[in-house]
């Protein structure tokens with residue numbers, strides 16, 4: 288059933304402005320013929336000495352780091368292993384609040400005590416801005432015990448932070464820096480993209496090959512220039528990653544690296560396509576797809592031009608735009624959130640794909656008439672923390688309606704999906720701004736997810 292459904296979708300002609308970055312271009316059936324286990328001559332991912340050691344060496348060279356670990360459980364496993372190997376039980380850590388769920392899970396599993404850094408919202412755009420070195424310094428100065436800083440750069444929307452600046456501050460205060468660069472695997476392959484995190488001084492970074500490069504879902508790399516840390520990462524990957532790594536996925540990493548070795552022209556063409564797209568998008572009267580305007584904002588250090596953030600400026604919600612593109616134009620975007628929808632592009636996109644998107648946007652733009660007030664999402668403030676995540680989860684829970692939960696301590700995560708970033712984490716106090724925020728999110732078509740899957744009922748510490 289699933290196979291037939293996948294084949295039918297693949298044959299339907301819907302254009303994929305979403306992950307994975309290979310855009311279903313490589314032709315193949317399901318690859319049973321190369322699906323093996325660690326038989327003689329095929330090395331062992333957890334103790335590589337042969338062909339897999341060579342693959343990781345090639346990856347390190349291409350990505351400009353001393354060490355690269357091939358991952359077959361996504362950036363998720365890289366995040367768990369990295370946070371584990373960069374901390375000890377109970378350590379104080381500083382986490383950018385817009386980090387992916389996997390970072391929170393790492394904090395939970397490693398029983399860490401997290402402080403959060405809330406990146407400012409980009410004025411007029413309703414997305415998180417960069418994490419500034421000044422903000423990191425302020426937090427590290429206030430709490431010299433913090434041993435690890437974790438930030439996401441680029442964000443889902445392509446906002447990049449000043450990793451050179453942040454890593455210099457971390458070094459000054461004796462903290463390690465781990466960058467979730469899941470959406471930035473393509474950065475090293477054109478100088479029109481921002482510099483990669485490990486080349487800017489991050490102690491370690493994780494990149495999802497599958498998100499923006501021609502590689503299969505779940506493929507990723509964990510990168511570091513630090514020999515001692517590399518030992519710890521290897522040890523923790525053997526804890527968190529499957530003991531039966533898929534050779535199909537490893538082969539996909541291999542093919543991706545092979546592509547990257549000869550990819551200069553392909554990336555030049557990709558950047559040209561993006562440039563032409565942005566030029567054409569300048570003609571839109573109501574919708575906005577402008578890297579230049581976003582990049583000029585005060586709290587945006589740099590931007591990935593490969594992420595097309597389409598702002599609806601109140602003429603519709605991002606969700607409505609995404610639905611219209613699907614139903615009327617057979618174009619599937621990656622996600623919608625509040626006032627914007629996001630098209631993910633990659634080096635595998637075609638001229639035809641970009642032309643279809645701009646034609647559709649122009650037509651939709653021509654039909655816009657009356658703008659409503661925009662539904663930008665703003666994280667009003669950080670909730671008050673009563674317990675660490677692990678402590679909160681050790682308590683018994685009680686289910687109550689969120690509308691009568693003001694002042695209570697949550698025992699579960701509440702997330703808006705997409706993009707899945709928690710708006711409350713276990714151990715935090717539910718306040719009135721959270722209640723209104725979840726209402727706005729639901730009204731703009733986002734799903735509110737909780738661990739117990741029973742929203743608006745949520746688990747509180749009882």
Ligand SMILES: Cc1ncc(COP(=O)(O)O)c(C=O)c1O
Nearest residue numbers: 360361362363387439467469495
């Ligand atoms: C910012 C960010 N980090 C990490 C991840 C997890 O990556 P993966 O799907 O490769 O496990 C995601 C997934 O969407 C993400 O958006």
